[in-house]
Amino acid sequence: LERRRERLRRLLGEEREALAAELRERRRGGMRSQRLRDGPGECGRKVRERPGHAPLYSQFAEPPLQERWNKDNAELREAESELHRKHMREAWGDQLIQQNKEEGTKLEEKKCYENGYKTPQGEALERTRQEEEKPQLEKTLLQQIQELKLQETKATKLKKEQENLLKQQWELENLEEERKQMEEHRRKKELGRFLKHQCDIQLRRRAQQVQEELVRDSFVLS
Structure with missing residues (x-):
């Protein structure tokens, strides 16, 4: 992965240098054409344009030279545009390289983290971590045991209350049965007295x- 990044970086650098050299060469060629069109007395000075008139070099330049100038300008603009595109591709390539580098770093860190527990040092760190977490685990377990005991106490209490309710219900049913029997006996007794x-x-x-x-009869017999 690192060799691939270095190779991509080197290719982008070489391509950028070649394009920059080509652009410099085209600029020098354009300047030489400009000096030829300006003439010996105007060499090194840029021709000024007058408002409402075409440039002087376009008025007096021969058609082949003017066509060459226009062609050189078009090629120069194309070269500059290509250079801009190259810079954009290079920036994108650098971003891609940086992204790949970050992903590789994360992958290496993950591997180191996973492999760290397989080494004696990693095992020692794991034991240390377990020892540090042991009091908290014991506290959690003790709390859970207390909660279970509390739940068992509540369950026992509820069971006793349920048994008491069942007992009271049974007693009420027995009392109701006795009352009915006594009522029946009293009714029969009253009925017996009435009949008697x-x-x-x-x-x-x-x-x-x-x-x-x-x-x-005694009155009749007498």
Whole structure:
């Protein structure tokens, strides 16, 4: 991965240098063409343009030279555009290299982290970490045990309350049954007294009738 990055960086640098040299050469060629068009007396000085008029070199330059100038300018602009694109590709390449480098670094760190626990030093660090976490684990376990005991106590209490409720319900049912039996006995007893009273009344009536009949018979016989 590192060799690939270095090779890509070197190729981008060589391509940039070649393009820059070509651009410098085109600029020097354009300047020589400009001096030829300006003439011996105007060499080294840029021709000024007058408002509303075409440049002097375009007025007096021969058509082949002017066409060459236009062609050189177009090639120069194309070269500058190509150089800009090269710079953009180089920047993108540098960004890609940096991204690959960061990913490689993360991958190496991950491997080192995973392999670290396989070494004696990593095992020692793991034991140290476990020793440091042991009090907290013991505290957590103790808390869980206490919570379980509390839940068991609540469950036992609820079970006793349920048993008491069932016992009370059974007692209430027995009392209700006894009440019904006593009510039935009382009703039968009252019915017996009523029947006995009715029977006594009928017996007294019958005795009175017999007595009256005997009186009449004795009166007739006398």
